[in-house]
Amino acid sequence: MDVLLLPALLLLCLLILILIPVIILYAIPVRSVLKFTTKDGTLRETVTVTWCLIGIEIAHDPVGTKAGVLVGSHILYTFFFDREHGPAPRAGEPETPVRLQAAQKKSIRLSYKLIQPLESLGSVLWQESRFEGATGRITLGLGDPAQTGLCYGYYWASRFVLEALRIHIEIEPVFDREVFSCDMDIRMSLRHPLRVIIAAVRLALNPAVRDVASVFRQRTPGAAAA
Structure with a gap:
């Protein structure tokens, strides 16, 4: 009896080790925040994606792009x-019109095969995505007091509708000059990341994906010379 108990316990532990990550991936949503900040004609975008205590933050501004790995809020x-482009691709064998036409036809034919798998992935993303809300503050001046006041009136007329949609935006009108700045956060989530x-x-394992990737590798400059 003891001889059978040890393998059973090992199997149970293995099942638990497999099931725990699966349950966590199914139950804990992935949350994302898209932040736009515009001031003095400078736009800065930040995307933060978190799951449990880990996440990644990607920020882009005129200076460049950076990505950070997050643990908690740190x-x-x-x-x-x-910002600069990468090294120039190596010059490979020049493509003839016949080869280009054949490659384009093959790419189109393979792309049709991807429609159904992509629709399946898009359907799951649509079902699992949730808009949690948006908050922001906008400073707006159109340079014309009448137009600024009209725009501000439209905002007040639609404010309650926006708040019902969980969109909370405050607009500060400026009547004496032309100005625009905003600071806005858009929050989304994926309810069941496992799905x-x-x-x-399933999409990555589709044979059509491998065929399309193979075609693009063949058309990459320098592939023929490699």
């Missing part, structure tokens, strides 16, 4: 991306 590590992961894996 940035553990930051990656910086240069999205399964749909994405």
